[in-house]
Amino acid sequence: MLIPRLIPWAAALLLAGCASSTIPLQQAQPTLPTQWPGDTQTQGSQDAALPPWQAMVVDPTLTQLLQQAASYNHDLRQALLRAQEARASYGIENANRFPTLAAGSSHARARVPGDLNASGRAAIGSDHEVFVGLSSWELDLWGRVRNLSDAALQQYLATELGTQAARQALFAQVARSYLTLREMDERLTLTRHTLDSRAETLRIFTRRYEVGSISKYALTQVESLHHQARAMAAQLEQERAQTAHALQLLTGADVAQLPPLVRGQQFFADVPVGLPSSLLTARPDVVAAEHQLQASHARVDAARAAFLPRIALSGNFGTASAQLDGLFDNGSKAWSFVPTISLPLWDGGLRQSQLDLAAVRQNAAVVDYERTLQTAFREVADSLSARQLMTQQVQIQRDNLHSLQERARLAQLRYDNGASPYLDVLDAQRDLLSAAQQVVQARFAQQSASVSLYAALGGGTGLGLPSSSAEATSVTTSSTAP
Numbered sequence: 001m002l003i004p005r006l007i008p009w010a011a012a013l014l015l016a017g018c019a020s021s022t023i024p025l026q027q028a029q030p031t032l033p034t035q036w037p038g039d040t041q042t043q044g045s046q047d048a049a050l051p052p053w054q055a056m057v058v059d060p061t062l063t064q065l066l067q068q069a070a071s072y073n074h075d076l077r078q079a080l081l082r083a084q085e086a087r088a089s090y091g092i093e094n095a096n097r098f099p100t101l102a103a104g105s106s107h108a109r110a111r112v113p114g115d116l117n118a119s120g121r122a123a124i125g126s127d128h129e130v131f132v133g134l135s136s137w138e139l140d141l142w143g144r145v146r147n148l149s150d151a152a153l154q155q156y157l158a159t160e161l162g163t164q165a166a167r168q169a170l171f172a173q174v175a176r177s178y179l180t181l182r183e184m185d186e187r188l189t190l191t192r193h194t195l196d197s198r199a200e201t202l203r204i205f206t207r208r209y210e211v212g213s214i215s216k217y218a219l220t221q222v223e224s225l226h227h228q229a230r231a232m233a234a235q236l237e238q239e240r241a242q243t244a245h246a247l248q249l250l251t252g253a254d255v256a257q258l259p260p261l262v263r264g265q266q267f268f269a270d271v272p273v274g275l276p277s278s279l280l281t282a283r284p285d286v287v288a289a290e291h292q293l294q295a296s297h298a299r300v301d302a303a304r305a306a307f308l309p310r311i312a313l314s315g316n317f318g319t320a321s322a323q324l325d326g327l328f329d330n331g332s333k334a335w336s337f338v339p340t341i342s343l344p345l346w347d348g349g350l351r352q353s354q355l356d357l358a359a360v361r362q363n364a365a366v367v368d369y370e371r372t373l374q375t376a377f378r379e380v381a382d383s384l385s386a387r388q389l390m391t392q393q394v395q396i397q398r399d400n401l402h403s404l405q406e407r408a409r410l411a412q413l414r415y416d417n418g419a420s421p422y423l424d425v426l427d428a429q430r431d432l433l434s435a436a437q438q439v440v441q442a443r444f445a446q447q448s449a450s451v452s453l454y455a456a457l458g459g460g461t462g463l464g465l466p467s468s469s470a471e472a473t474s475v476t477t478s479s480t481a482p
Contacts, residue, residue, distance in 0.1 A: 026366045028293060050279065050459045051272070053171065059267040061259055062178050065251045069174045070167065072252035079166040086152075086159035093152035096145050099137040099313075105130045107324070128327055129334065131318025136340075138312050144305035147298040154295035161288035168284060170250070172455035175268060176448050177247040183444035184240035185261045187437055191236060194433050195229040202226045218422055225426050229433070264443075271387075271453045280376045283458035289365075289372040296362035303355040307344060314338040376456065383453035390446040397439045404432045 057063050070076065108127045114120050140146055205222045208214045244255050280286060320334040321327045344351065408428040414420040 026363045028366045028369050050275070050454065050457055051269075053454075053459060056269045056271075056454055056459065057175070057267070058269055059265070062175060062267055065178060065247070065253055065255075066171060066174055068253045069170055069251040073170055073250060076163070076166050076170055079163040083156070083159045083163045086156040090149070090152040090156040094149045096138075097140065097149055100135045101132060102135065103132050126322050126324070127320070128322070128324050129318060129320045130327055131316040131320075131334070133316035133318075134314060136312045136314050138310055141311065142305040142308040144302050144308075144310075147302035147305065151295040151298035151302065154291045154298060158288040158291035158295065161284045161291065164284035165288060168455055168458070171459075172451055174247070174250050175451040177243060177250060179267060179444050179448050179451070181240065181243045181247055181255065181258070182261060182265075182267065183440060184236055184243060185258070186263060186440050186444075188233065188236045188240065189261070189263075190433070190436050190440065191229060191233045194429075195226070195233055198222070198226040198229050198429075221423060221426055225430060228430070232433075266447070268447045268450050268454075271450055271457070275457060277377070277380075279457050280373065280380065283376050286369075286372050286376055289369040293362075293365040293369045296358070296365040300355070300358045300362050303351070303358040306351050306354065309344070310342045312340045312342075314340070379456040380453065383449060383456045386449040387446070387453055390442060390449050393442045394439070394446050397435065397442045401432075401435045401439050404428065404435045408432045 053066070054063070057066065106127070106129045109124070110127075111122060111124045114122045117123050138145055202222050205214060205219050209216065209219045247253075247255050315335065315337040317335040319327050319332040321329065321332045408425070408431075411420065411424045411428040415422055415425050
């Protein structure tokens, strides 16, 4: 008698032994160098953390723009909706782990003809029931339902971290656009001052030409320099307008009128040196890829469990009576209990293909995780190199500016003393304006490099927008409860 009962379980074990993917599974092997390439600074403590963005942004206008972008930006709002969608999907999968109870009642009255009745006479009967029922609830002995729920949870957490990554990208984009806008403002100020100076020079030379003290050739040289300044101002005005439109699209704020610019103003603080490479493991996109990897592992386990028997329970408890007034009389109690066992035997290779598909996606998640980590490291390395080189560039451009200022002074002095033609003065002024523009560009590029480095290290995720991170934590905690 015992042997026939063991046959289904033996078959189940046999099927379980066959539940192996034809695709070999890969394991993530992330490697992080202990030191950033080209970073001569000593690495700090492994517990070192980035300062919050409020401590990095030193310009109140930029702070306000970041906060406005966090609540206005359409891409970020779309990312939040995707996170809410993933949370709802997890709720659906997690609900399958628990039984579904429902209360109901049924009432029926029927007439049976005599030729269909054993007594040969027509009969009228009633059936009244009130019950609490348990629908088909799977006993998750092999972890199939639990793994599907875990996969949905990890997918939700990955989507939530994807939202944080979107905040990080938005932070960097808004900060860089604002720096570009302020760079245009400072370059326009320089150009307008130069334009005013050259307009005055043109007026003086025009008067000299009218009285015959200079030639037409000298006047055209001054006119050409004045036109060049006008053309530069017009080009900068166009570029500023385009940058302002892009920034307005990101933030929803009116950036046509900004507070007066203080020359040499610092907008973004320098990122501390000596930060450990382990910070990359906390980047939102890296952690999201890790959750995606965990979700793929859970889906593989669920696909393996599909080869094993499924046991489901159904039943109800209540009262039943042929008369409505007898539903709650003594002896009207009724119940039913219906366990079912489904043992998979053959499905044309469907479950095997599903397992292979889960294995392929798991391997793809491994590759994606390693690629994300390597990309993050490269972004930080590039930003570190840019910061170091831009610091050198700023000093070089400033030294060049000082040299050209002295050259312009000497050229003007030589012209006033009749030792050189005015063409030398014009060349010196042209080079001086170009050098002044380059100093401004290098200085703002240095601050933009700090923004990129801060974002590459994982900073700029908390922009004041309410996040569901706390909800995600609570979901994770509750999911582990029995």
